[in-house]
Amino acid sequence: MKTISAVVENYIKTKPFLLSALSQGIINLTSLSRNMLPELQTELGKDVKQGAIVMALKRLSEDLDFRLNHKIVKVLKNLGEITVRSSLSDFTFAVSDTILNKQAELISEINNYSDIFYTSSRGVSETNIVVSESVSHLVDKHFSGERLLHKFENLASITIKLPKDNVSTPGVYYFIFQRLAWEGIIINEVISTSYEFTVLVSEDDVDVAFKVIKDLKTL
Incomplete structure (x- = not known):
């Protein structure tokens, strides 16, 4: 069974620039959730509350901040010549x-x-x-x-x-x-x-x- 969190994460992962911007916290989650709403409702086959999408995006952005930024930044800070x-x-x-x-x-x-x-x-x-x-x-x-x-x-x-x-x-x-x-x-x-x-x-x-x-x- 598909969950809102899983569908939201899959949606973000298919849009690389959106993925990075979300990890940096520079996107208005309410506006983004509004744009995502029709596609997610079609994917899940049921009505979805916008607030649930916002919460899923917030959890995802916090997770991405660790998974994407912390590890990668550590490598980039040690770039050589x-x-x-x-x-x-x-x-x-x-x-x-x-x-x-x-x-x-x-x-x-x-x-x-x-x-x-x-x-x-x-x-x-x-x-x-x-x-x-x-x-x-x-x-x-x-x-x-x-x-x-x-x-x-x-x-x-x-x-x-x-x-x-x-x-x-x-x-x-x-x-x-x-x-x-x-x-x-x-x-x-x-x-x-x-x-x-x-x-x-x-x-x-x-x-x-x-x-x-x-x-x-x-x-």
Whole structure:
């Protein structure tokens, strides 16, 4: 049997921005309950009192404040070094039988260059390569004949070192990406390892994106 509390929690969980705002206590619960009322009555198949929805929202917001904020904020306060690199090019190629060999050739040649950015990742059907623009001509050279799906230039990377407990704390990435989304930052790529991750954004957005991420340490 469905309860009001369970239906209210499910409703909030399907709306990520509402979920976060509720956990921060910045929503008028009476107004929210009024908007939710018709959908909840349909879901439960009976009349529901608005006051019951308000009470369920209040209990949920208090629970979310602990589940979302306390654990995540602890991780964010311990964010490590934040590194920014500019003048990057982002290539996406279709996976082929020859692409790994060409990637090995590229890596071998760029080893002769100092202080450049290079990273790559491979999906089911795409291979992604991000390099400093100063060596982007080497990608064009070695990947000649491969099918180029996308190429973006004038990008910047922001790399964040994460504390060890990030892997056991749900919602850390969501919290960071949510803040970037609120500022209208478009993320071109996300590259991650266990204890650091990198986002690629337009050079026009990098100053705002850096400030957003840096400010997370002072929550």
